[in-house]
Amino acid sequence: MICFPNAKINIGLNVINKRQDGYHELETIFYPVKIKDALEIIEAPEMKFESSGINIPGDSNNNLCIKAYNLLRADFDLPNIHIHLHKHIPIGAGLGGGSSDATFFIKLVNDKFNLGMDKEVMKNYCSKLGADCAFFLENRPVFATGIGDVFDEVEVDLSGYHVVLVKPPVHVATAEAYKNVVPQEPINSLKSLVRLPVEDWNCNIKNDFEPHIINSYPQIRMVKANMLDIGAVFALMSGSGSSVFGIFNEKPDLSKFEEDFDVFYDI
Known part of the structure; x- marks a missing residue:
């Protein structure tokens, strides 16, 4: 089976x-x-x-x-x-x-x-x-x-977008992610923020692990920056990393990453 x-x-x-x-x-x-x-x-x-x-x-x-x-x-x-x-x-x-x-x-x-x-x-x-x-x-x-x-x-539907994911060749241990995070009470709950238009997520939705992780792993920072540069309406590291997903209105060309990184289209 x-x-x-x-x-x-x-x-x-x-x-x-x-x-x-x-x-x-x-x-x-x-x-x-x-x-x-x-x-x-x-x-x-x-x-x-x-x-x-x-x-x-x-x-x-x-x-x-x-x-x-x-x-x-x-x-x-x-x-x-x-x-x-x-x-x-x-x-x-x-x-x-x-x-x-x-x-x-x-x-x-x-x-x-x-x-x-x-x-x-x-x-x-x-x-x-x-x-x-x-x-x-x-x-x-x-x-x-x-x-x-x-x-x-929670109601979230990304079926009308092209969601892609890139995994740089680095491994981030969960313990490492938590060790360097600074806990803080959010001003607004994610449950309310996710109801905003996806185009507004970049200014409102964050990942508390991301700032210190991308400082330690520049490849993750580069992937996210590239996604935003080529038109992602939202891009973020997933969980404790190291993958980054991007949400696009049109299917992007991420061929520059395909030789050395894992790239997944329309996930």
């Missing part, structure tokens, strides 16, 4: 304060996009995980799909399975690829082995794997608060 976990972008991100438990309160808009991995599971004599496509660094036992399997197997009589993940969503890009893989894995196992989990039960497992994992259960735009795990409906 196979499925295709998709990515998301963050339309704005405000880091509001740091809690006593070390986590940060934030607000952001999660918006699903069409960049996808491919995830397949089959019953097998032995438990096995393998990947193709983009290289996944680190020990495969720490992959969120394996962690999801172990969580489920503690509560359900699951057989050994062979997991194959073809990685296409860039890693360390602020696109939620790992979270999406884990959530789609839970849904895939639920369907294949008839576990009977409803969305609330699956949400409970997702919450143990990552704050944003549960977003991919519904996979529609949401206003996210808390640590990125409390969702409220």
Whole structure:
């Protein structure tokens, strides 16, 4: 059985304060996009995980799909399975690829082995794997608060625009992004700002991670500046970086980046 976990972008991100438990309160808009991995599971004599496509660094036992399997197997009589993940969503890009893989894995196992989990039960497992994992259960735009795990409906529709994404060849660790951010209460909530015309977003919607990240990684700054120079009505780094998305009225020419950067059109 196979499925295709998709990515998301963050339309704005405000880091509001740091809690006593070390986590940060934030607000952001999660918006699903069409960049996808491919995830397949089959019953097998032995438990096995393998990947193709983009290289996944680190020990495969720490992959969120394996962690999801172990969580489920503690509560359900699951057989050994062979997991194959073809990685296409860039890693360390602020696109939620790992979270999406884990959530789609839970849904895939639920369907294949008839576990009977409803969305609330699956949400409970997702919450143990990552704050944003549960977003991919519904996979529609949401206003996210808390640590990125409390969702409220929001109306955002970019289907009338050309949305493109560029991922420079740099990796930004989430811990690095949070280490240098200065929490502050926003004057206006993203939930109200996103209702403005997209053409007004540049002056009102920001990403609190962006200023210090683009200072550390000039390639990210260059990508954003180039998008705005060639006519983006809005451009922003997604999440903790390092990808940058741009919203255009007409499909742009980003061929100058295609040799060395990952470029995705009409996401």
